Structures are given as structure tokens and as C-alpha cells.
Amino acid sequence: MAPRRLARRSLLKMGLIGVPVSTAALGGGLAAVWAAADTTTAGRLTFTNRLAIPPLAASRVDVSGRRVFDLRTIAGEHQFRPGRPTATLGVNGGHLGPTLRASRNETVLVNVRNELSEATSLHWHGMHLPAAMDGGPHQMIEPGAGWSPTWQVAQPAATLWYHPHPHQQTARQVYRGMAGLFIVDDPDTPAGLPSRYGVDDIPVIVQDKQFGDDNQLDDSEAFWTPMGILGDTICVNGTLAPYHDVATERVRLRLLNASNSRFYRFGFSDDRPFALVGTDGGLLAAPYETARIQLSPGERAEIVVTLGPGERVVLRSYPPDLGINVWNRRFGGGDDTFDILQLRAAAQLSPSPPLPGRLADPPRIDASAPAATRTFQLSGYSVNGRQMDMSRIDFAVTRGTTEVWEIIAIDDTPHNFHVHDVQFLILSVGGAPPPPELRGWKDTVHTPPNTPVRVALRFSEHVDPNIPYMYHCHLLNHEDQGLMGQFVVVEPGQQPGQSPAHDHHHTRP
Template identity: 55%
Template structure:
């Protein structure tokens, strides 16, 4: 054999071995990517219910809460302490509760060793009180946001929002619910005994490296961090005893990147009664409800005496390509929470036919429309800059925003301060789960949504609100923009690029 032939044979052999190795590696990654806890959870820990936050009422009628961000340790598994962050405790925070029309003030102390913020996700309030990246609180610092609650009863939440570090701060445990009540919801025969038949269900996916959290990103997962198990209200393998025929689950996806499709193994129907911004106009019968990071849903489930059932997240097929489906969590499934009904259940009133009237605009006669193209590199081709206002809106006006994701991977879209109505999904009327008040929506690749929202102020040309992808690795990477609300004929100012804290 000539020397040239020998070289060619060696090269062909090398290429063949390399191709087999690469192909084998891809096959191994593919097979290893799917995660499932279905049928594997022992459900041996009673669900922890976040306590209702203590408050006091000042002489001027303001309801005052105290929150302290602090480091701690929590035994998620007996004998193994995990370093954590929390509000007023080692992990997560208490549930704040206020009524429509009340003035509230939250006295926040930062007991951490780095600056952070507290954002009131879903709350309508002045920009200076929003808790975005312009309202950082330095270590040892204090911040006292205050506002009047002026929106319907709803399930909101609070979490940090430091530019470039939101994912890390939320993963460590800084999150909690903020429930709003009003006279209309109080009159309705809905389950409303907190922690009894009205349950907060804060769902997070986690991964442990020994006793510590593993927050690393895998190379193939464009969505961000995806854990290999779930916990509810900081409880691994949770069960909840149920003593009523109807139980209301206030579902909050507090994960940083994972989207869930909640339902039950026996395919039972449940009633969707509320979305991000409050109650629907009428209950909607569902078998699945898909929630991306930041979204909430209030569902009512009927239980039979002595039965057990499991809240499960099922595989989803709308993430984009097969690659994204596999590596961004679409193929994954989780057993999340076991419900255990007592042998005798208290009778529950039937759900009302009508729940209320939506207070979000119907999209008629908007003053203008805007377009937002979602890409991991930025929105409308621009990455976030703290000192740049991207959009200026006029106080008291209604607009339609068209949001598109053709990026080949899942995204979602959250707008601060407002609740909006979904007018269209890919040109069609929205499904029942998107017909309520929303502040966050999931946009799988290939999706375009048209949203209607009204900006009721107050105007503040120098302090912007945010809009962004709530897959927090994407937000931290620059997939975020800023808008300012101004009086008619005025211009936005130039916000400070500083965010080191007060």
C-alpha cells in the first residue's frame, strides 16, 4: 500500500471513530436529558403553609408590613442543612394580605451581604415603589415603599429584581405571595379559609449537589436552569390533608426557567377561577393549565372522601423544535403535590356561575400599537441598558402591544404595573386560560400575541417600569426593556444607570 493510501486509511478511520464518538455523545445527552419524578415521590412531608405576615395599622390607616431579607439554613432533608435566603426566615417569605382601597407600606431591611430589591409582581403602583432594578437596597439598608391598593382581588407575589442577578436571588429562596381581597370576592362562595381549603402552592424546581443547591446551567439548556425535582412552599415530597369537598389551589410558578402543565393523573376536570390579575368572569372547566415562570392560576378541585390524588406536571409539545422540546423541559414530568382527602368531608357550596367583571381594556380604540420581537440577545434587537428608556407611554391611554417569538426557543413576556387582556394568539381568539387579566404570558417559539393594556399612572418621566422575559436567565442576559409613563405632550427623562443600592 502506498504512503498516500495509508494516510487516507488512517484519516478515514479517525473520522469514523470521531463521528461515532460524537454521535454516541449526542445520543447519551439526548437520553439523559429527560427528567421525570412520576411515580417516584414518597410524599412523606406535610406541606408547609407560609404564615400570613403580621401587620399593624398606623393612625392614618396605612397597613404596615415588615420584611427582612436574610441568609439562613434549611433542612430540606433531615440532617442536611442547605444554605438559603429568605424573608423573615430561612427560606421564602410570609404571605402578605391587603384589601382593595387600603394604603400599604412595607418596611424592608436588607440583612444580606449584597444589594437586592423587592419587586411586587402584578401590582399596580407608582414606578418608584415597583422594586425594579432602579430601587436597589444596599446591604444593611432600608426601603419603605408605600402605595394604595387599587386593583381587584388576586394572587400576586414578590421577589428580587436586581439587574443581572435576579435568577440567583430567586433561586436562593427570596419569594413570597401577596394576596389582594375585595368586597366582590368576599361575597362569592369560593373556598377562602387560608391554609385549609384555600392553599398557596408555590412551585419551584431544584437540584441538590450534596446538601447545597446546584444552580449550574447545562450547556444544552437554552431556557436557563432546570432542576431535576420540584418542591412546594419549600417542601420536598409534600402532601396536604384536605377536609373539604372543594379545595382552591393558588398555583404560582416561582421557578426561574421551567414551564409546567398542571393536571391530575386521572384526567379529572377542575375549575379555573382566576389568572394573574384576578377572577375570571365565569369559571372555566379545564383538565390542564400551563404556567410559565411568574404566571399564577387559581383552580378549584373537587375531592371525594378518602381519596388521594396528585397534582402533576405533564410533558408539553409546544416548545419549538425537537431539540428545544428535549433540552428546555418540554419532555419532563413531575409529581408535585399529593392531596389526601379525609374520610368525611365538609360540604362546600357550588361554584357561582358568574365571578365578576374584568377590569382590563377590550382593545377598542387604542391610541397606538407597539411591536416587541423576543430574542435571547434582546428585545427588538436591543439588550437592556439601565439609562435608556425604550418606550414612552402617555398616562391615561390604552395601547395594544404585539409580542412575537420566532427565536426557536421558549420565552415569556411580563409587563410591570399593568394587567392586560390577551386579544389574539396567532390571529385567533385566546383559549379560556388566557381570557382573564394577565401580566405574564408564555410564548412558545412560533407564537404571536396581541395584548391590550391601559396606563393609569401616576406619571413619572424619570423612573421607568420594566418589560421582559421572565425566564430569569434570559432577563439577566439583557432580554428586558424599560418604559416610562408621562403626561400628555411630555417626554421621558434619562434614568440613572446606577443600581448599587440606597
């Protein structure tokens, strides 16, 4: 297992909390802190646990033709390690939640009942839907109450996800396990992609944890960085040191970075190439062969890897490119390497068809004459110098218009940027065209320091002058501390209304 990072309580005992770096001059105890600040499990894990596959959520079709899901948010426990079970939160179970699956143009109804002792919400991350159905901090569900959002799935095939989004409490609830996938299917998807869920189409929900001696989650924040929690232990679908038996020549991995703060740079232990076929909002125009894909918190990637009979290969996270100074990189996880998941190919593999050369239409947004161009400066826990105010609508966008947003992080801390409701098209990164892995539909993007990221967004429908959508950093500690804002979509000439501080739900589903 990995050498454990020095915990904050250990640093307190060493008298290093609050010591200015300049006076310590990397001497004595501070040198030991520096030496212990990276974590590696590369080549050190014994993969002893079969990868758990989240079950597909049961559903039914009601008399109106809607696909209906029933979800319960509950407090439970999960057996991560031998010994005492770990107290966790989950959906329809003690930890994580089932995978919801619906088709493009299908109408869904999700009955959510909150069986926690605290208020929560469920946000459908990456979904295009009305603001009142979004599940953000304005759609809180009180203990014992329910919420039943319904909407038409109006977007192409994609790997989306859901998680709680309560104001100032998102990081804690996600860290304790409330998350799951929402897969959108599209009848127009070309044949050839691995598509048998749990067989050759595998969900890979990656989270980092840190445990106390009693197997309980330790949610103390990382030292010398404002990123929040950076755990030293990786779990996939709630499984530590996981392996997955592969029975086909090719396997599709739906990667989700569901960690609070950690960045991952995925590749394989033997540096074999793989095909990147999809990102946040759906399939790329064509497969892109690469050996690395970096995901910041909230981002997704679909990759297809080819194996030979009897092969064993490890999905690994290499040190991510955070683009920050050496000190913040070191204490922000930028020097960390983790073995994530071992793939074990059978002695005989079922043949897989070749990947299609064309996957989907390339994203298109005409951004030549945007209705507005906006700038978002990210720094500390603020956007454009202001912290989140639930009662303040920061701006309104007009239905049927295209806008260009420029996001720039102006401090030397890792950030990213997530927008609710819409998938956007990245126009440039640092003034240059986006690399191939950023040319598909996106809803979350890494924003390296002092590197403008320009995106085009089209606001096609779902008008509501009073109920806002969010935009925020998806490093959840940053979001909870105030690095978030909100906007409404209005009709041409319409003025924004007054944002409710909260919209609590007390009706039972």
C-alpha cells in the same frame, strides 16, 4: 426519586461539551445524553412530608390608616433533605417569605430592611403602583439599608407575588429562595369560593432545584439550552415530596410558577377536571372546567378541585407544550413529568358550597383606536435587537391612553413576556382569539416561537418621566442576560426624562 439529569460537569468528563451535534450524529455518548435528558417522577414519589404553609405576614394599621408590614431579607438555611441544611436566602426567615395580604383600596406601607451582604430589591409582581414603589432594578437596597414603599392597592382580588429584581442577579437570588405571595382581597368577591387560608385555600409555590452531594444548591445551567437552571427536584412551599390533608369537599390551590426557567402543565394523576377560577390579575368572569393548565415562569392560576371522602390524588406536571423543535424541547424540559403534591382527603369531609356561576366582571379594554401599536421581537437575550441598558428609556407611554403591543419570539427558544405595573388583556394568539384560560387579566404570557401575541394595555395613572417600569422575559436567565427593556408613563405632551442607572437606598426603615 427521579433519575438525575447528566450534569454539565459529567458531560465535560465525557468530552461532549462543545461537540457539534452534526458530527456526533446522535451516536455513542450523545445518544446517552439524549436518553438522560428527560426527567420523570410520575408514580415514583413517596409523599412523606407535610406541605409547609407560608405564614401570613404580621401587619398593623398606623395612625394614617395604612396597613404596615415589616420585612427583612436575610441569608439563612433550609432543611430540604436529611443531612446538612442547604444555604438559602429568604424574607423574615431562611427560605421563601410570608404571605402578605391586603384589601382592595387599602393603602399599604412595606418596611424592607436588607440584612444580606449584597444589594437586593423586592418587586411586587403584578401590582399596579407608582414606578418608584415597584421594586425593580432602580430601587436597590444596599446591605444594612432599608426601603419603605407605600401605595394604594387599586385592583381586584388576585394572587400576586414578590421577589428580588436586582439587575443581572435576579435568577440567583430567586433560585436561592427569595419569593412569597401577596394576596389581594376584594369585598365584592362572590360567596362560594374556598377562602380559609391554609385550610381550603392553599398557596402552592412551585420551584425546581438541583442539589449537590452536600445538599447545597447546584446552580449550573441546563445543558444544550440557553434557558438557565432546570432542576430535577420539585419543591412546593420549600417542601420536597409534599402531601396536604384535605378536610373539605373542595379545595382552592393558588398555583405560582416561581421557578427560574421551567414550564409546568398542571393536571391531576387521574385526569379529573378542575375549575380554573383565576389567573395572574384576578378572577375569571366564570369558572372554566379543564384538566390542564400550563404556567410559564411567573404566571399564576387559581384552581378549585373536588375530592371524595378518603381519596388520594396527585397534582402532576405533564410535559408542557413549548412549541419548539424536538431538540430544544427535549433539553428545555418539554419531555419532563413531575409529581408535585399529593392531596389526602379525610374519611369525612365538610361540605363546600357550590362555586358561583359568576366570579367577576370580564376584562374590558377598548383597543379599537390605540394611541400606539408596538412590536417586541424576542430573540436570544435581546428585545428588538437591543439588550437592556439601565440608563436608556426605550419609550414613553401617555397617561390615560390604551396601547396594543404585539410580542413575537423569533428564535426557537422558550420565552414569555412580563410587563410591570399593568394587567393586560390578551387580544389574540397567532391571530386567533385567546383560549379560555387566557381571557382573564394577565401580566405574564407565554410567547411560543413565531406566534404573535397581541395584548391591550391601559395606562391610567402613576406618571413619572424619570423612573421606568420594566418589560422582560420572565425566564430569569434571559432577563439577567439582557432580554429586558424599560418605559416611563408621562403626562400628555410631556417628554421622558433621564433614567438613573440605579437608585440606591441608604436610609433605614
